[in-house]
Amino acid sequence: MSEWMAMGLGAGAGFVALALSVFSRPGRHTRSPMPEARPDDEVAFLLGDGVVIHCTPAAESLLPTGLRPETDWAALYRILEPRFPTLPAAMPQQAGTFAAADDPDVQLRCVPVGGMIRMVLEAPPLTPGDRHRLAVDQCLLSHLRAAADIMPSPAWRSTADGRTVWRNAAYDAVCFGLGQDPETECPFDLTRTDKGAADATRVALTIDGKARWFEVTTHALEDGEFHHFAHAIDTVIEAEIAQRNFVQTLTKTFAHLPIGLAVFDRNRQLVLFNPALVDLTSLPVGFLSGRPNLMSFFDHMRDKRIMPEPKNYQSWRVQLSDVVDAARDDRYCETWNLPSGLTYKITGRPHPDGAVAFLMEDISSEITLTRQFRSELELSQAVIETLEDPVAVFSQLGVLTFCNEAYRELWQTDPDSAFADTTIGDATQIWQQACQPSPIWGEIREFVTILTDRVQWESEVAHKTGARLLCRVEPLIAGATLVRFTEITARNATVPSDRVETV
Structure with a gap:
């Protein structure tokens, strides 16, 4: 803990006894007369040339070890000013009395003595009950002091003008890492908040050559001062x-x-x-x-x-x-x-x-292309429907893509209503069952799926109904195949019955 904080806490412990004198104010309650303060209990300082020359044992207990025996006025002022805000920053040179902010019965009296100043802290004496409460408060104070020292996050209290009046050890560690004096400099640049409101401010500091980020939460207090808590958010910043x-x-x-x-x-x-x-x-x-x-x-x-x-x-x-x-x-x-x-x-x-x-x-172009393709399919279907002969078109993979109404009537099938695609194997099986035995069905299956150059050919088959059909197999573009069935009548009965290939 810093020397300054030790002084402040020591002063606070000494002044708690004086603060409890509020219980003896007139009008609060009636109690037995209190004993007068003993000389050993007197809190007095003798200052000369801006330095504490002598002090009583009770006054010396208020000073941190590091400030004795030659404590200057600035250090003593930092101890006394929190409770006596009217005390001037410069050492008084004339007689005067300064009342405590929390209890007007507690006074700090300054008396010139031979070119020096004697400062005496006066307060009503304590009753046994007050001393008991003081002991309890001192125990609690030691617990709070230990908790503040081991707190990993910097915490401090400041006045409205930004002056730090209390801080913990983590705050001092940040100041020392920045090479700053925690007594006079605040490393955190904060945005003041309205009274009673809380505000969070992110502050970046370079400590020991490494950037450190803190989120400082500021709470405005009723007395016009502020309490600050700084939390390290390096991991949060790295994640962001x-x-x-x-x-x-x-x-x-x-x-x-x-x-x-x-x-x-x-x-x-x-x-x-x-x-x-x-x-x-x-x-x-x-x-x-x-x-x-x-x-x-x-x-x-x-x-x-x-x-x-x-x-x-x-x-x-x-x-x-x-x-x-x-x-x-x-x-x-x-x-x-x-x-x-x-x-x-x-x-x-x-x-x-x-x-x-x-x-x-x-997807405008895709939709346009799809519409054009659908239109071409509908046109092709309409052209095929105009043919009187049964016609079927198979793709290079042997899948039936087109057939007309005459084809459906001849072979008593509707490929469009089938759940699965109709292949050339399915179609030739239907044709074979409806016709007399013929070797061309296997040849048609082979012709449809073959990848080499192909030429048109035709052959006659006999339907079980007695009709004679001329089956024409013609290659189309993109490897497709057209199979056309024409009924042989007396007009075209001269067509040979064996297979004929044409170029």
């Missing part, structure tokens, strides 16, 4: 720096991502976004950098016509919490068809610590 670096890394990573990204924390405030989000939503960068909440974010998107207009926007705002819950459970995925003709895919993804991320992807 690591998190900030991680966010910056993510930001750089997502900067080139074509998909818009918006991450909202557990308080539903925007904490991360990438340039693609700005391009897709046309929202101002300043607005996004201001960390808007989720509701404000969607409101601005609605104003920019970047989201479909709901039938009832007010009810949709109420249902937005359901959207967040769905995104948190990885269940939110919608497609927005915008008035501009663009199509956006919005996906919600959960993030740690209750955060949620929304991914915005422009």
Whole structure:
């Protein structure tokens, strides 16, 4: 413990006995006359040239060991001033009396004596009860003093003008690490708080060449002074720096991502976004950098016509919490068809610590391509339906992709209603069961799945109904194959029945 604090605590212990004289004030209660103070109990200092020349044993007990026997006026002033605030900072040169702030019956009297000043502390004597309470308070004081000394966090008390009037050993250790005098300098630059309020301030100090961070909590007291407690938060600062670096890394990573990204924390405030989000939503960068909440974010998107207009926007705002819950459970995925003709895919993804991320992807080109492909399929299907002959088209993998109504009627099957894809094996099995035995079914299966150059060929088969069918097998682009069945009538009965290949 510092010498200054030892002096302060010693003075406090000595003055506690005097403070208890409040119980003897007139009007409080009546008690028996108290004995007069003995000379050995007198608290008196003799000062000359600004130094304590002599003091009584009772007065000497108030001085820390390090300040005896030559204690200057500045050290004595620091001991007496907390209780006698009217005592001047300069050593008095004339007679005067100074009353204690907590008890006007306790007085400090200054008397000039032959060029020196004699200072006597006067107070009513203590009763046996007062002495008992003093002993109890001294025991409690020793416990509090020990607790303050072993406290790992700096703690101190200061006046309204920033002067430190009490401190613990951890506070002194910080001052010594900075090379400062704890008696005169406060290493913590604090923001004063209003009376009765508490405030937390982060302070960075360089102790022994290493940056140390403290969070100082300041409590304003009723007497106008302040109590401060500093807690080391180095690990908290390191975690925040690591998190900030991680966010910056993510930001750089997502900067080139074509998909818009918006991450909202557990308080539903925007904490991360990438340039693609700005391009897709046309929202101002300043607005996004201001960390808007989720509701404000969607409101601005609605104003920019970047989201479909709901039938009832007010009810949709109420249902937005359901959207967040769905995104948190990885269940939110919608497609927005915008008035501009663009199509956006919005996906919600959960993030740690209750955060949620929304991914915005422009799928307009994919939707256009899909629509064009579907239109081409419908056109191809319509063309095939105009043919009178049964027709089936198989892909390079042997999967049936097209067939017309004539094909369904001839073979009494509907591939579109089947749960699984119809393959060339399934189709030839149906054909074989409905026709007389023929070797061409295996040849057709081989032709459909072969990867080498192919040429068109045809062959006649007999249906069990008695009809004669001409089966034409033709290669198409991308490895596809067309199989066409034509009924042989009297007009085309000259067609040979054996297999014929044409180039």
